[in-house]
């Protein structure tokens with residue numbers, strides 16, 4: 001019995017170890033979160049949108065009124081300080097903190113991406129964050145009015 005096991009192991013070693021290692025490496029690199037595929041991102045975004053639709057109900061599609069000048073100024077000051085390190089000053093996702101991040105900060109300036117979520121949903125994301133990513137919840141850090149201003153400022157970053 002012992003002999004059989006040893007033989008079996010020997011056989012594995014000789015013929016299969018290298019392919020098994022190669023397979024493991026490819027599995028590990030496929031799972032490397034830095035390589036998130038477009039399809040995985042799109043599945044996550046769709047799931048998140050569905051979740052927010054349930055949370056917000058009818059409010060999901062309610063437009064958010066035009067910003068005042070003061071709101072935009074406040075929003076810009078806050079954005080440059082607390083959002084730009086990840087999203088970049090233009091909101092294009094080119095912040096300085098990104099290389100180490102598993103899920104990359106969204107390009108807030110991209111029109112198509114911006115309209116994937118409703119206005120209320122984007123505000124909701126700023127308030128509540130996106131679980132499991134670097135996008136944290138800001139609602140306990142700043143007053144609602146400030147977060148509203150930040151949202152209004154991000155809206156001006158969209159390249160129409």
Ligand code: HEC
Nearest residue numbers: 082083086103104105106113122125126130133134135150
């Ligand atoms: C530490 C990095 C980090 C900071 C700081 C940060 N974000 Fe994010 N943000 C992310 C990441 C990463 C994602 C994408 C997460 C994902 O892939 O699900 C994201 C996603 C978003 C989204 C979703 C947009 C979309 O269409 O995907 C919005 C809106 C957003 N951030 C706004 C903000 C605002 C406003 C601030 C400042 C108050 C901010 N973020 C600060 C990392 C950050």
